[in-house]
Amino acid sequence: MVSIRSISSDPGSLSPNDLPWIIEHREDRCTLCGKCAAVCPVNTLKLTYMRKRMPKIVLSSTERGSSYKTFVGIRQNTDVGRRCIGCGSCAMVCPNEAIHPTHNKTDRYRFQNTKGGEAPKRGGRRNEPGPTLLDKISFNRISMLTDPALDAGRHEFSMNTLLGRVLPPEEFIRRQTTGEWIPPVREIFPFIIGSMSFGALSPNMWLGLLQGVAYCNEVLGIPVVMATGEGGCPPWVLKSPFLKYIILQIASGYFGWDEIIRAIPEMQCDPAAIEIKYGQGAKPGDGGLLMWYKVSKLIARLRGVPEGVDLPSPPVHQTLYSIEESVMKMIQTMSMAFNFKVPVYPKISGSNSAKSVLNNLVRNPYAGALMIDGIDGGTGAAYNVSMDATGHPIASNLRECYLDLCAQGKQNEIPLFAAGGVGKNGNITQNGMALIMLGASGVHMGKFIMQSAAGCLGNEQNRCNVCNLGICPKGITSQNPKIYRRLDPDRVAERVAETFMSIQTEMKKVMAPLGRSQSLPIGMSDALGIGDKDAAERLNIRYVC
Amino acid sequence: MCRLAMKTANKPFSPFSVLTAMEAMQEGYDGSGLGLLLRGLEFTDYKYNQEDPVLSGIAHTEAALSRLHAIMNERGFVLKYDHEFDTDMSKIEAKDRHKYVLRVFKKPEAWNSLTKEQTEHEMMLTRLALRADGEANNGDLTAFSLWPDVAMIKEVGWPLGVGEALGLESGRIKSRVCMAQGRQNTNWGINLYACHPFFIEGIATMTNGENTAFLPIKDWLSGKGFPGYIGYQSDSEVFAHILHYVTNQLKLPLQAYKHVITPLKNSELSAHPQGDFLRGLRDVCRRLIIDGPNAVIGTLADETTILVMDAKKMRPATVGGKPGEWAIASEMCGVDAMIPDRDRSKDFQPMREHTIIIPPDRQEIEIWSQFDQFPLTQAA
Numbered sequence: 036m037v038s039i040r041s042i043s044s045d046p047g048s049l050s051p052n053d054l055p056w057i058i059e060h061r062e063d064r065c066t067l068c069g070k071c072a073a074v075c076p077v078n079t080l081k082l083t084y085m086r087k088r089m090p091k092i093v094l095s096s097t098e099r100g101s102s103y104k105t106f107v108g109i110r111q112n113t114d115v116g117r118r119c120i121g122c123g124s125c126a127m128v129c130p131n132e133a134i135h136p137t138h139n140k141t142d143r144y145r146f147q148n149t150k151g152g153e154a155p156k157r158g159g160r161r162n163e164p165g166p167t168l169l170d171k172i173s174f175n176r177i178s179m180l181t182d183p184a185l186d187a188g189r190h191e192f193s194m195n196t197l198l199g200r201v202l203p204p205e206e207f208i209r210r211q212t213t214g215e216w217i218p219p220v221r222e223i224f225p226f227i228i229g230s231m232s233f234g235a236l237s238p239n240m241w242l243g244l245l246q247g248v249a250y251c252n253e254v255l256g257i258p259v260v261m262a263t264g265e266g267g268c269p270p271w272v273l274k275s276p277f278l279k280y281i282i283l284q285i286a287s288g289y290f291g292w293d294e295i296i297r298a299i300p301e302m303q304c305d306p307a308a309i310e311i312k313y314g315q316g317a318k319p320g321d322g323g324l325l326m327w328y329k330v331s332k333l334i335a336r337l338r339g340v341p342e343g344v345d346l347p348s349p350p351v352h353q354t355l356y357s358i359e360e361s362v363m364k365m366i367q368t369m370s371m372a373f374n375f376k377v378p379v380y381p382k383i384s385g386s387n388s389a390k391s392v393l394n395n396l397v398r399n400p401y402a403g404a405l406m407i408d409g410i411d412g413g414t415g416a417a418y419n420v421s422m423d424a425t426g427h428p429i430a431s432n433l434r435e436c437y438l439d440l441c442a443q444g445k446q447n448e449i450p451l452f453a454a455g456g457v458g459k460n461g462n463i464t465q466n467g468m469a470l471i472m473l474g475a476s477g478v479h480m481g482k483f484i485m486q487s488a489a490g491c492l493g494n495e496q497n498r499c500n501v502c503n504l505g506i507c508p509k510g511i512t513s514q515n516p517k518i519y520r521r522l523d524p525d526r527v528a529e530r531v532a533e534t535f536m537s538i539q540t541e542m543k544k545v546m547a548p549l550g551r552s553q554s555l556p557i558g559m560s561d562a563l564g565i566g567d568k569d570a571a572e573r574l575n576i577r578y579v580c
Numbered sequence: 581m582c583r584l585a586m587k588t589a590n591k592p593f594s595p596f597s598v599l600t601a602m603e604a605m606q607e608g609y610d611g612s613g614l615g616l617l618l619r620g621l622e623f624t625d626y627k628y629n630q631e632d633p634v635l636s637g638i639a640h641t642e643a644a645l646s647r648l649h650a651i652m653n654e655r656g657f658v659l660k661y662d663h664e665f666d667t668d669m670s671k672i673e674a675k676d677r678h679k680y681v682l683r684v685f686k687k688p689e690a691w692n693s694l695t696k697e698q699t700e701h702e703m704m705l706t707r708l709a710l711r712a713d714g715e716a717n718n719g720d721l722t723a724f725s726l727w728p729d730v731a732m733i734k735e736v737g738w739p740l741g742v743g744e745a746l747g748l749e750s751g752r753i754k755s756r757v758c759m760a761q762g763r764q765n766t767n768w769g770i771n772l773y774a775c776h777p778f779f780i781e782g783i784a785t786m787t788n789g790e791n792t793a794f795l796p797i798k799d800w801l802s803g804k805g806f807p808g809y810i811g812y813q814s815d816s817e818v819f820a821h822i823l824h825y826v827t828n829q830l831k832l833p834l835q836a837y838k839h840v841i842t843p844l845k846n847s848e849l850s851a852h853p854q855g856d857f858l859r860g861l862r863d864v865c866r867r868l869i870i871d872g873p874n875a876v877i878g879t880l881a882d883e884t885t886i887l888v889m890d891a892k893k894m895r896p897a898t899v900g901g902k903p904g905e906w907a908i909a910s911e912m913c914g915v916d917a918m919i920p921d922r923d924r925s926k927d928f929q930p931m932r933e934h935t936i937i938i939p940p941d942r943q944e945i946e947i948w949s950q951f952d953q954f955p956l957t958q959a960a
């Protein structure tokens with residue numbers, strides 16, 4: 036049968052009501068300035084003149100029955116690629132609050148986002164709104180009458196953690212006596228800015244973060260470190276004294292390592308650590324992916340590749356053959372490159388198999404830590420299905436690994452770092468401290484710091500999340516100077532400092548009532564409670580109701 | 581809160597004098613129990629040889645006592661003296677105390693070929709075997725210590741009352757060191773093992789205040805796989821085990837204990853002559869950092885006494901005395917009661933950085949500050 040073309044009934048056609056975000060525009064407030072249409076990162080907005088009929092009952096035959104009126108309205112592009120992403124930039128620039136996006140929970144876009152056979156990709160993290168398991172953990176062991184509680188405002192608190200292989204005390208004393216090598220250990224703040232690459236982030240964002248980190252270290256005395264992600268580090272940073280605040284990441288594409296290796300002789304100080312990325316929580320089994328729009332001249336130079344090409348990293352380190360070899364060889368090679376003076380540790384995706392990696396590390400005297408990234412971790416670009424459904428939640432994965440180390444008496448030797456959804460709902464300190472008390476030595480945060488320090492608009496209702504396209508409305512994840520100049524590095528730095536100051540205060544507010552101030556309460560699970568029996572049992576903490 | 585009293589003197593004295601000090605401090609505690617450790621023993625009824633191990637504990641039933649007998653026999657111990665307390669059971673709350681055990685044994689012949697360390701280890705294993713046997717039988721047998729020259733008593737009730745119930749005022753038992761603590765661990769339900777002092781391989785400690793870092797410390801010690809690092813019915817037991825770990829396993833000088841449980845801050849370490857070593861020590865022993873308000877009083881096998889303060893000095897403790905005789909108590913009135921005829925102006929209340937060491941000759945006390953040079957081991 037031949038279809039009737041006059042009705043738009045193409046299988047893929049969508050009306051504005053089918054889109055995940057619907058724009059509401061109030062003509063009575065609109066001044067026709069056009070700022071919203073200009074700022075819209077996906078060009079979905081079109082301010083147009085529209086005409087409408089004004090029916091009138093007319094009895095005289097000389098007059099026309101209806102008149103027409105023109106008005107100004109918004110047309111919302113219904114192409115899948117140009118749908119409104121709900122970023123709210125239009126609302127931000129509108130002088131009269133005449134426009135804003137509203138979330139549509141019953142969209143049909145989700146069935147149509149496979150145009151051209153492309154599986155949907157995006158940035159952000161798992162689209163699962165609502166409180167996370169970490170949000171539900173509370174700190175219940177209050178030291179009150181059994182002992183005077185500490186004063187968060189007055190007492191001194193030791194809140195730092197260690198990154199690097201810590202020897203068993205007997206072995207430390209033996210090596211100290213014989214003058215043998217003692218593995219490098221860094222004392223750092225337990226909240227770490229997780230790996231986000233220089234290609235994923237805009238130069239302004241990166242500069243802002245680094246400035247903020249330097250300020251935390253040098254002015255506030257909070258020893259914050261940040262990780263680069265794959266893709267190297269600008270040469271001026273490699274040769275600067277700020278390198279000591281940076282964890283350099285090497286991943287399966289080895290992008291950026293030519294520059295790093297070449298810079299070694301000129302380095303003024305050692306990097307904080309080397310992170311070998313084997314996996315990532317947001318997209319286990321996938322390598323990094325930098326889309327061609329983001330491979331600018333600068334990025335191309337840093338990574339040693341041509342401009343404007345997609346840069347996918349292989350899912351695994353191609354040169355490696357088995358877990359033993361992979362872990363052993365890479366860790367040793369990296370340790371040697373930095374003269375055994377820099378902690379080297381692997382980062383893996385949360386997985387049922389995390390324990391086997393861990394046990395491998397326990398036997399490797401050069402392994403400096405293990406970082407586990409859970410399913411709620413963020414990324415700059417990944418397939419939806421990887422982000423939403425692949426991986427392992429961090430809490431139980433970390434806990435299992437920690438208890439495994441405890442059973443071997445090795446919990447002080449290999450620090451575990453946890454990531455993946457820390458601060459997803461803003462409760463950064465609570466989430467982080469819960470993980471620490473479950474056994475983490477520290478936590479990494481990526482998306483949170485973007486949200487907190489740079490105003491990232493993304494959320495778990497799929498707001499924005501176009502980090503992969505290089506059109507980031509805030510200039511955080513774009514390599515286009517016209518866009519990223521929106522982001523003032525100084526303001527980012529200020530927000531980084533503010534964020535860490537407040538985390539520090541909140542940590543004291545958590546530790547003081549628990550009667551802890553002398554050391555970070557790693558593994559203090561007797562202080563934790565959760566109102567979910569199954570989770571309590573799985574995490575081996577108290578069920579409270 | 582717990583009240584602590586410790587007296588050490590060249591001339592043996594009756595533990596009852598320390599119990600009276602507990603009485604002087606009575607306002608500060610609930611008097612729910614008594615823990616007593618005596619070292620440097622002297623019996624009026626028996627000439628004791630300092631080398632012979634002494635078993636302290638409670639057999640709650642007849643059957644438990646005979647199992648105790650069997651276990652000791654089987655291991656080759658020969659009973660030399662069985663101290664019969666002049667008990668007045670009407671003064672004891674608990675009704676299941678069949679016999680307070682304080683027995684002197686001759687070491688098994690088979691141990692003659694063992695080194696000192698091996699012998700000590702065997703003694704600990706025997707104590708643990710007795711304890712395990714009791715635990716397997718509804719807790720009908722409690723073993724507090726098995727060690728030469730050490731006796732221990734733990735009981736529920738008002739300390740002075742317990743002392744009277746066991747006839748301690750008669751002076752039939754005397755000792756050169758007496759540690760006493762006046763409370764059962766009422767925070768977590770009563771268990772005799774949870775009462776201070778805690779004992780392991782000749783080392784004993786008692787503490788006031790809660791140890792909030794207990795669980796991570798316990799997890800770490802348990803993970804060591806050392807058979808004696810068990811129990812932990814009280815959060816304070818770890819203080820004894822850490823002291824044991826530092827001195828017996830790491831073989832570090834006594835002063836290292838302070839550096840392990842309350843390490844210096846970075847800024848302090850960078851000004852310290854052995855800052856690098858101590859920072860390394862802090863990192864490797866990080867899980868042994870204590871938290872919470874604690875004053876730790878400990879005694880060692882050679883009758884050395886130490887007193888260590890927490891890092892914020894949130895708990896009081898006073899030391900006072902004269903050459904040959906010293907007392908440490910959580911309250912000054914406790915020291916007064918134990919050694920009234922001393923020069924009070926010389927009493928010392930240690931601050932957060934201090935460790936007080938009273939050496940076995942008891943001539944003078946050593947006030948050691950954590951900021952001072954650390955007695956060099958080869959490692960440092």
Ligand code: SF4
Binds near residue numbers: 056120125126135136
């Ligand atoms: S919310 Fe963002 S994407 Fe949607 S119309 Fe406004 S500016 Fe464009």
Ligand code: SF4
Binds near residue numbers: 485492500508511
């Ligand atoms: S604001 Fe930028 S970084 Fe944040 S979700 Fe949108 S595109 Fe990604």
